Amino acid sequence: MTYFADVAALTRKDLLLELRVKETLPSMLLFVIATLTIFHFALPRGTGDTAALGLLWSAIVFTALLGLTRAFVAEREQGLFDALVLAPCDRSAIWLAKSLAVLTFLVCAELVALPAFEAFFSGLDGRTIAAVALADIGIAAVGTLFGAMAVAGRARELLLPLLFLPMAIPIVVGGVGGYLWFLVLYDAIFALLAWAMFEYVVAEV
Amino acid sequence: MTGDTPSEWQYVAAAYLVVFVTVLLWVAIIGAKLQRLQREVGDLVESARRTHG
């Protein structure tokens, strides 16, 4: 059971850090509201509900990218990555912990974004909320893995969107179409793959 | 040329031409690489002769 103890400890570290620094989450909140506002101006009058829904998903994906970009930067800048990797825990535990932290940030951001969307555009239903919840898991799982990859190289913040956005396309389709079963499938496949592959991403240089 | 839209066979020809040109380009690039490699081998043989010859 030390595996889950490790995960809990690492997740707690990330959440406490954010609580102290208050960098990532406020930015995400502001960003998502600003994005939704821009989208209001981007939609011509008379556009249907589905179009607005599509924009919700766009907003979520880009807000998630914002959060993900920050996810490993702290470790990278302070050289903690090597220390983390030397820690006597399963490498995949690092991935799980980081994903849970990212997931928490995403959910918090959406607790603000979804009511805002309902107020700005209306048309939010239970199915969409469920889809958002499921999509969050996939975004956190895949985004954390790719975030670790992106941060290892020179391009960093530039690279993460390029790596992540093609993977986000099926999520958006599942979300807009309300295909919950597809989102579950996506989450299961890619979370498993990310969990298994993470150790190769942080292996010694 | 009256400037009407290309006929069907011209589209087909364009498609095959695109493939052909791509393969030609690839051959050209490999050819250039081969030339560079030949030059480098020549340089290395030169310097090997000088140091060990």
Next chain:
Amino acid sequence: MRRTLAARSAAATSALAVVLLTLSIGLIFFWAPTDADQGFSQRIFYFHVPIALTAYVCFGWGAWKALRVLWKRDDRADVASYVAIHQGVVFGALTLLTGSIWARASWGVWWSWSENQLVLFLVLFLFYCAYFMLRFSLEPGRSRANMSAVYALFGVVLIPVSFLAIRLSQKFIHPVVFNSHGPQMSGSQFVTFLVSLAGMLALFATLYQVELAGKRLDASLRELRELLV
């Protein structure tokens, strides 16, 4: 010993590619019947689909080599994986180009979101182009090999998932008239298609081996230079 085998193999596949592709061009333009529904422009399909299928093979082969990088820690497999994916992107770009020309010839538009395979290739093209961005941003070495391999594996898993997503999306995307249903091929059409497919695969095999040999030669030369100078 290994080198002679590789040279012979490359010679064999290139000969095969030349023969098959020449034969297929002959068949396409002189033997295959004109399609009743789509007319003359349907003949683009005899190259377009084999190129697409070959691209899938490229990505699959690249993923296989990627697996060897991670599983067997085979460093040679990293270059092989890179070359295969590079070829895949080239064939993928060709798929998009020929598909676009086909759309234009058939329906007068340069792109159709209703063509599932075409949209899939757009997504894959974006994904695998990012593969190269990833490689460029990392220093050569085991770490880059590992990350490239992980990304390549994600890519190959993404192919069916994306295809499913695209099919699902057709239900709520504004339905467009321009669409082609998988052609029901007559016997002679099918034969022509197969010959073309075999030719394209042989072409990939040839290009792959030549490019790989070139990269390996580069690496050997670098090593030689370090030893001599």
